[in-house]
Every structure is written in structure tokens, then in C-alpha cells.
Amino acid sequence: MAKKGRLFIISGPSGAGKSTVIKAILGKNRDLRYSISCTTRPPRGNEQDGVDYYFITKAAFEKKIDAGQLAEWAEVHGHLYGTSATYIDETLTDGQDVLLDIDVEGAKKLFVKYPEAVSIFIAPPTMRKLEERLAERDTDSPEAVERRLKNAEAEMAQAHRYDHILVNEELTQTVSRLETIIGKACFNG
Ligand code: 5GP
Numbered sequence: 081m082a083k084k085g086r087l088f089i090i091s092g093p094s095g096a097g098k099s100t101v102i103k104a105i106l107g108k109n110r111d112l113r114y115s116i117s118c119t120t121r122p123p124r125g126n127e128q129d130g131v132d133y134y135f136i137t138k139a140a141f142e143k144k145i146d147a148g149q150l151a152e153w154a155e156v157h158g159h160l161y162g163t164s165a166t167y168i169d170e171t172l173t174d175g176q177d178v179l180l181d182i183d184v185e186g187a188k189k190l191f192v193k194y195p196e197a198v199s200i201f202i203a204p205p206t207m208r209k210l211e212e213r214l215a216e217r218d219t220d221s222p223e224a225v226e227r228r229l230k231n232a233e234a235e236m237a238q239a240h241r242y243d244h245i246l247v248n249e250e251l252t253q254t255v256s257r258l259e260t261i262i263g264k265a266c267f268n269g
Pocket of ligand 1: 182
């Protein structure tokens with residue numbers, strides 16, 4: 081039987097530097113596929129439809145839920161986010177590794193569906209640092225920043241569920257640790 085791909089689930093609070101780490105790892109590892117989620121959140125800054133997310137309406141999102149097209153979905157910071165079941169299953173069957181960036185609730189569901197997945201939690205060095213990073217980002221309203229901070233503590237409390245916890249003090253070091261985790265998982269698999 082052909083070798084299946086590996087699933088990597090990455091979570092962590094907004095502002096922990098998750099997206100930057102993910103961009104860097106995708107740039108270094110051409111064989112790793114990124115699962116583009118769909119969301120009802122409006123695009124931020126220079127985010128592009130079909131690149132960062134599939135930006136869809138609430139009605140279209142609910143249709144996907146009803147049709148069973150989502151491997152998981154969750155409401156995060158007041159918006160809906162979901163992962164395409166077909167994309168994950170087809171890509172893994174093709175033998176390609178897939179990386180997901182999803183929240184802790186969505187991850188919990190996938191730990192059950194894909195027990196062989198490798199999970200990584202990216203944490204900020206301190207909550208104060210997280211607050212600074214969110215404020216610096218300047219792409220969210222003050223209310224949105226406030227909501228993300230509140231959620232961060234709840235997300236941090238779920239870190240123990242993950243196979244690996246990476247404290248993102250310094251980008252290069254975090255990316256290199258993640259590279260090691262991914263490399264090892266592929267080698268062992
Ligand atoms: P942001 O709005 O900052 O892009 O993402 C907010 C949160 O939604 C992040 O924690 C991110 O991991 C999560 N997220 C992104 N896509 C998905 C998804 O498909 N499913 C779930 N459950 N969470 C997602």
C-alpha cells in the first residue's frame with residue numbers, strides 16, 4: 081500500500097507568532113502542504129482569498145457543515161473557522177504531509193479523528209509579550225485585541241494536550257525546533 085502523508089496540527093494563541101513560524105516552515109519544506117481553512121471573518125490587511133483563507137459567508141459556511149464537508153469547525157473570536165475534510169483526506173492519501181493551523185477546540189476534535197497526528201502548541205514567552213505583539217499588529221480593532229487576549233488564557237490552558245510545546249522566544253530557533261519535530265515524525269513514520 082502507498083505510504084500515507086503525516087498530519088501536523090499547530091495551535092496557539094493569536095499573537096504567539098504562529099503564522100510567521102508557519103510561513104517560514106512552509107518556505108523551507110516544499111513537500112509540506114498547508115490546509116487553507118474557510119472562515120466567516122473578513123480579510124485583514126493584505127490577506128488574500130484562497131491563499132490565507134477562503135473567506136465565505138455564514139450561509140455558505142453553514143451549508144458546508146450540513147453537507148459534512150468539514151473535518152472540524154469552531155467559533156473563534158466570534159467568527160466561524162473550518163477545515164476541509166476532502167482536502168485533508170485526499171492529500172494524506174496522496175502521500176503528502178499536511179499542516180493545519182487551528183484553534184484548540186478544533187484540534188481536540190481532530191485528535192480523536194486522526195489519533196496519529198503530530199500536534200504542536202506554539203506559546204508566547206509571556207502574556208505581556210503576547211499583549212504587546214497583538215497591539216503592535218495594528219490590523220485588529222481594540223475590541224478584537226481585547227477578545228483575543230481573553231481567549232489566549234483559555235487556549236494556554238489546553239497546551240498540555242499537545243505532543244510538543246514550543247515557546248516562541250525567537251523566530252529562527254522556533255522554526256528550527258519545528259523543523260526537527262517534522263523531520264523526526266516523517267523519518268519515524
Ligand atoms: P485568525 O483570525 O487570527 O487568522 O485566526 C484565529 C484563530 O482561528 C487562530 O487560533 C487559528 O488557529 C484558528 N483557525 C484558523 N483556521 C481554523 C480552522 O479551520 N478551524 C479551527 N478550529 N480554527 C481555525
